[in-house]
Amino acid sequence: MTKRYPDGTVAVDHLDLDVPDGKTMVLVGPSGCGKTTTLRMINRLVDPSAGRILLNGDDIRAQDPSRLRRGIGYVIQQSGLFPHRTVEDNIATVPVLNGWSRAKARARARELLKTVGLDPALAKRYPHQLSGGQQQRVGVARALAADPPVLLMDEPFSAVDPVVRGQLQEQLISLQNELRKTIVLVTHDIEEAIKVGDIVALYHPHGTLAQLGPPERLLGAPADDYVAGFVGFDRGIRRLSFFRTEGLSLSAGPVLPGSATVASAVKTGEPWILVVGGQTELTPRGWVSAERLAGLDGDTRLADVATDSFGHTFTVGDDSLRAALDAAVLSPAGVAIGVDEHGRVAGVATFDQLRAAVQAAQAAQDALDAQDLLDEQVARQGQRPGATR
Amino acid sequence: MMWSWIPANWSQIWELTRQNAFLGIVSPLIGLVISLPLGVVAARWRWFYPPTLVFINVIYAIPSLALFIALIPAFGLTDTTVVIGLTVFSLCVILPNVVEGLRGVPGPVKQAATAMGYGPLRRLVTVELPLATPVIIAGLRVGVVSSVSLASVGQIIGVSSLGYLFIDGEQRDFPTEIYVGLFCVIVLAVVCDLILVGVRRVLTPWASGRNRAAGERPRWVLTQRAPARVT
Numbered sequence: 001m002t003k004r005y006p007d008g009t010v011a012v013d014h015l016d017l018d019v020p021d022g023k024t025m026v027l028v029g030p031s032g033c034g035k036t037t038t039l040r041m042i043n044r045l046v047d048p049s050a051g052r053i054l055l056n057g058d059d060i061r062a063q064d065p066s067r068l069r070r071g072i073g074y075v076i077q078q079s080g081l082f083p084h085r086t087v088e089d090n091i092a093t094v095p096v097l098n099g100w101s102r103a104k105a106r107a108r109a110r111e112l113l114k115t116v117g118l119d120p121a122l123a124k125r126y127p128h129q130l131s132g133g134q135q136q137r138v139g140v141a142r143a144l145a146a147d148p149p150v151l152l153m154d155e156p157f158s159a160v161d162p163v164v165r166g167q168l169q170e171q172l173i174s175l176q177n178e179l180r181k182t183i184v185l186v187t188h189d190i191e192e193a194i195k196v197g198d199i200v201a202l203y204h205p206h207g208t209l210a211q212l213g214p215p216e217r218l219l220g221a222p223a224d225d226y227v228a229g230f231v232g233f234d235r236g237i238r239r240l241s242f243f244r245t246e247g248l249s250l251s252a253g254p255v256l257p258g259s260a261t262v263a264s265a266v267k268t269g270e271p272w273i274l275v276v277g278g279q280t281e282l283t284p285r286g287w288v289s290a291e292r293l294a295g296l297d298g299d300t301r302l303a304d305v306a307t308d309s310f311g312h313t314f315t316v317g318d319d320s321l322r323a324a325l326d327a328a329v330l331s332p333a334g335v336a337i338g339v340d341e342h343g344r345v346a347g348v349a350t351f352d353q354l355r356a357a358v359q360a361a362q363a364a365q366d367a368l369d370a371q372d373l374l375d376e377q378v379a380r381q382g383q384r385p386g387a388t389r
Numbered sequence: 390m391m392w393s394w395i396p397a398n399w400s401q402i403w404e405l406t407r408q409n410a411f412l413g414i415v416s417p418l419i420g421l422v423i424s425l426p427l428g429v430v431a432a433r434w435r436w437f438y439p440p441t442l443v444f445i446n447v448i449y450a451i452p453s454l455a456l457f458i459a460l461i462p463a464f465g466l467t468d469t470t471v472v473i474g475l476t477v478f479s480l481c482v483i484l485p486n487v488v489e490g491l492r493g494v495p496g497p498v499k500q501a502a503t504a505m506g507y508g509p510l511r512r513l514v515t516v517e518l519p520l521a522t523p524v525i526i527a528g529l530r531v532g533v534v535s536s537v538s539l540a541s542v543g544q545i546i547g548v549s550s551l552g553y554l555f556i557d558g559e560q561r562d563f564p565t566e567i568y569v570g571l572f573c574v575i576v577l578a579v580v581c582d583l584i585l586v587g588v589r590r591v592l593t594p595w596a597s598g599r600n601r602a603a604g605e606r607p608r609w610v611l612t613q614r615a616p617a618r619v620t
Contacts, residue, residue, distance in 0.1 A: 043504055045500070045503060045504060066506045066507065066508050067506065068506075069503070069504055069505060069506040070505070070506035072504075074501065074504035074505065076497050076500060076501055076504075077497065078497050079497075080495075080497035080498050080500060080501030081498070081501070082498060082501075082502070082516060082520075083495075083498065083520060083595055084516075084519045084520055084593065084595045084596075085595070086595075093505050094505055094506060097505065097506050097507070126595045128595075142505075152504075
């Protein structure tokens with residue numbers, strides 16, 4: 001589709017997007033790139049100059065705009081809550097428009113307050129009595145009220161501080177894991193796009209797409225210098241967020257309990273010893289260097305020796321390679337500590353082991369990406385009808 | 390000051406106050422009814438507003454007595470003449486507030502309303518007008534107070550109001566009557582104003598303790614205008 005304004009400005013230029021059901025697509029790009037216009041065309045706040053938009057195979061222009069919009073959730077920046085309505089009545093907006101009784105709509109509103117992590121006691125407050133983050137959550141609850149299959153989010157988190165933004169993003173991800181809505185989210189923040197998106201559509205400044213694909217592919221295989229520049233200089237490191245640590249081989253490492261003596265530690269010949277004990281027998285306490293042990297009496301128990309902080313650990317399997325690498329960088333020993341779900345040391349990973357895991361994961365991802373690209377080319381030649389659009 | 394004059398003439402004072410109140414309250418209410426559709430049009434089609442504003446400012450500049458006299462050939466020496474005149478003046482202060490109130494509705498709120506599936510009329514009635522209410526009532530307050538005060542001028546063309554006490558007091562060289570008239574006009578204006586404050590509290594519970602700012606800005610502009618009107 002294309003959107004050309006009367007003054008000749010082309011906001012969106014021959015764009016062809018397919019949003020898969022149940023996925024989060026993030027439209028990202030510099031301001032004025034047409035991402036918001038694209039979003040607004042989906043619920044007909046803006047009508048395209050050319051082209052069509054299909055929702056479940058039906059052209060949206062065949063539908064009454066108000067009716068169409070009631071079936072599409074909408075969240076905007078600074079929440080756009082109605083200042084003259086209580087929180088519950090704000091959330092109840094679309095159900096009431098759809099003819100629900102007020103009592104039923106309010107009951108639904110209270111339920112949704114819990115869904116978005118707010119205290120139902122806030123139901124009777126007015127929006128201005130809430131914090132920015134709470135308002136934004138109410139905005140999400142309002143969009144979900146009529147249980148629409150599609151959710152449009154226009155810079156939903158840009159007006160809150162970074163800490164709250166992080167929380168809201170986390171919540172969106174967990175909500176989405178549960179609800180499986182088809183979400184189109186607009187942001188200018190590439191970090192947000194990479195964090196919450198299943199698919200990222202990165203725009204050029206004038207309404208064309210620079211790259212479309214899963215976030216790890218934007219980081220790993222940017223289509224051109226523009227994309228590489230937009231995703232930022234440490235994209236290699238950030239891409240590691242998408243690789244789990246399952247494939248990482250761990251070594252048992254120089255791990256000793258606090259009851260062991262300095263002499264036994266020295267005997268291992270390791271430059272750094274990881275001392276464990278405390279909450280469980282295998283809870284990491286800290287690193288101690290051979291240098292420090294050399295100056296101590298051999299009978300001293302390791303529990304009584306001052307240790308250096310290990311920074312943080314990573315949970316084997318759950319955490320990403322990025323977390324593991326970070327743990328290695330922060331560790332005085334240059335070794336990352338892998339723990340199980342109970343926080344017990346499962347093994348340690350050296351830079352060499354991390355490098356091997358990173359290379360293997362990247363090779364596997366590159367092969368997947370290549371296959372995806374091939375599939376897409378085949379599909380494009382086959383001219384398939386869009387799923388959502 | 391002859392205090393005994395007051396109880397002796399109580400029923401006349403009361404009657405004049407009642408008539409003054411009628412003229413002073415009905416006129417701005419009619420003004421409000423006319424301002425709402427005009428304001429909606431002016432807020433939506435922006436080009437409409439500047440010429441309208443110039444026009445109502447010109448009208449507002451007409452001395453009230455001159456306007457009453459100009460209306461006499463059509464409506465005679467009746468309440469209607471005074472009500473029409475006062476309606477026109479109150480329109481001049483209420484209309485800008487209706488426009489400002491509607492324009493003051495935050496863009497994201499309007500956009501959200503449309504995106505939720507409100508049609509234009511429903512959005513106007515259930516979202517925009519309620520949000521504009523504090524500003525509209527601020528304009529109405531100025532309109533009512535100035536109409537209550539101006540209604541006394543109607544006495545000059547023979548329409549009875551508290552103005553009678555001024556004219557009669559002056560002719561008889563009896564200041565007590567003038568003071569009583571003045572006092573009644575002021576009390577009437579203050580009472581009407583307080584009632585409107587109460588109405589606003591009831592209609593806009595969401596605004597209490599919070600955004601006086603929403604009502605304050607345009608009202609300030611208008612209270613600047615209102616005292617300029619003296620006759």
